[in-house]
Amino acid sequence: MAAPHPRIVTAEPDDEGLRGHVGYNMKRAFHMIQLDVNATLAPFGLRMVTFSALVVVMENPGLRQSQLAEILAIERPNLVVILDELEQAGFLTRDRAPDDRRAYALHVTAQGLAVAEEARLAVAAHDRRMTAGLSDAELELVITALRRIERNGREGRTSG
């Protein structure tokens, strides 16, 4: 019988055998996103991770460092330098918690609030650039899928 789908032979070497793997494609996509978002945030004196921390503290005033680390899924030691950076830029304050003098209550300053609001607009524009060509429904599905993948991974680590 004749082959119904004759294979097109390409001269160019490629990564065909990896294209079906989620992780491989996600690594490449995330690398591009990280380059673009950091370039987007640099004018504000922010990086992806400092931006994320700033937004979370903004929406959760008085948050403790350990809570922030938990929310952002980063280790406590690594958060220290992130907050140093934000504090030295004048974007947030570490205030001793009155009820527990081991802990710091985190608050975004007026300057930090202003910068964060502008940075959010820039990041939203970055998101639109990076996801150009995807419909709203597709974008929503992608985000839902990413959150599902993260959850699958986290559950696999603890109970699997």
Added chain:
Amino acid sequence: MAAPHPRIVTAEPDDEGLRGHVGYNMKRAFHMIQLDVNATLAPFGLRMVTFSALVVVMENPGLRQSQLAEILAIERPNLVVILDELEQAGFLTRDRAPDDRRAYALHVTAQGLAVAEEARLAVAAHDRRMTAGLSDAELELVITALRRIERNGREGRTSG
């Protein structure tokens, strides 16, 4: 007028303000994927990037290092240690190209082929674990979207 969708106030602090951003969710998802795939590949003496390199060389025998670096989107200096690792494990060979004695022609060994085939099964199982709960159509859309995002980022860097 009464609010049609009364907001449920949660006591728990969270990252609500970041959940709409693709990059933030992708970073978290990819972190989980990377942990899982590296744990999956460790028994084979492979990492995510050495596995990728092995598969590409397998499907493109005689490939040059610079071509492989181009395909995998990694810098030539970083590929050197990756190939050192694969060569020392006995999974591939670097043969001097007869027509250009500056270059190496890469070939996967019989041992490398056997390991790669088993590793591919393990990685496919890892993919299914990580994407559990997504339909085939959703998974395909996610991969297409990831490739689109990478392309958007790459085009933004060169011509934008």
Added chain:
DNA sequence: TATTGTTATACTCTATAACTATA
């Protein structure tokens, strides 16, 4: 004893400049 934030440290991944040997 346990917890909060911190320091020190190490390992991975990525990026750039400069070298060598060929072309």
Added chain:
DNA sequence: TATAGTTATAGAGTATAACAATA
């Protein structure tokens, strides 16, 4: 001169152990 592979190095991101202050 230009290119292929290499070396050296620096910068992020992430992980663990151990410490001081406080609970």
